[in-house]
Amino acid sequence: MSFSGVTAALNRVAELAEQALQALRQASDSAGDCGKLLSGSTAGTTNEDEASAVTADFEAVRAGALRQCEALEAVLRGIDQIRARFEAGTAPEPPTWAEQQRERLPPYITSGFYLDPDGHAELVQSGREPDGEHERINNHLIAVGAIPPIKIESATHVEMKVAWRMRQGGVDRVDLTINNKVCTGDLSCTRLLPYVLLPGQKLVIHDPVKSHEIRGKDVR
Template sequence: MNKGFNSAVNKAGVKPSCFVAGTLVMAVAGMVAIEKIKSGDKVISTDPETFETAEKRVLETYIREDSKLIHLVINGEEIITTETPPFYVKNQGFIKAGELIVGDELLDVNGNVLLVENFDVELTDEPTTVYNFQVEDFHTYHVGKCRLLVHNANCNQEKPVLPKYDGKTTEGVMVTPDGKQISFKSGNSSTPSYPQYKAQSASHVEGKAALYMRENGINEATVFHNNPNGTCGFCDRQVPALLPKGAKLTVVPPSNSVANNVRAIPVPKTYIGNSTVPKIK
């Protein structure tokens, strides 16, 4: 067992997403059983917004146990998983395995629609060992012979405690790889502020985090925020321009984020910096 991972999950109160041994994963080297995937391997990953498919590196692998399993039959193939792995459903987004229904339209690596043909729940007498891993950038991979698009949600990050969104001010916490936490609030009067930037994104949590990273030489970080409306389209366009070139900022929305479908769950979004502008003077 990966003790560090499990202790973080227990403190956060979040059950991670996992698949049983033997579940095939679409890796660059071919179809590989999930229990044989290791850090540094490259898998085929798909951006759920643009549907760009690329080779992405496995950052970490996880092992745990669970006594509740979901049996799905898709295109004649059985996939066995815990109840939390998010599967991509056409026109709806990522939906947890335990909330899928017969007839849901899943997507394969080529964007083809595959139907959920059967759904069963199994409660085992003894815990079953299950597996998952974290993928860089897109945070997705493809499972089964039919190569279904799934998300590596709830891997290993413990979410900071944030106040409930008051409808006006977004609050967020940026966590750096060394564990440092920096708090931000939306609004021009919040600290830190960047009056040099007149763009709206400079007053948003995501923009402030990006600018903080640029000013402090931080190349990778994760921001957790409390706004259920998620990241705005303006930030989607501007945050990469605010980040230093090559830097990565992952934004994690709250669990109650608005989605197109009530079953859909919010998933992290990673921005890659493309700015070559020097630090603000």
């Protein structure tokens, strides 16, 4: 059961126990009133002895209901303690920056947010760029010998674009959160990103499964 589900269940238990407590208090008061009314109305009559026995029964009901009230009050205190320990021990961790950003990403295309040097979150999406950025990335990878002279799809990926912009801007570290797993394979971001980053640069990618730390490779 989820954290919110357990909390809701505990709240419902407390609510029902409180209702039972109020009912028992009402029963105790009513039994006491019945006993007093019966005793007063039959005093000095031929039914006084029989009424006294019934009045004693009402008193037993009143006292028994009070004892049950005390037991329910103890139950409610126990529920409060359970709820307090549960909330203190299992309260969910606040969402990380990566989790917060991922919730804002559209599901229909691989997208990512990265923090720029000024602390602003910038949106980047996979695909061909009008200014030819993906082609420059592809040509760079060919020039440094990372890939043969072919066009690769991963040059259009979010991770590649962010790494390229880090290279162009000379940024030491960037955190990037994306809505799909980092690709793997011979012509993948996992293998080729170190060739895009400069030595000393670090790109930390937070995908839905785990975080990946990519460092620049000296290709001179």
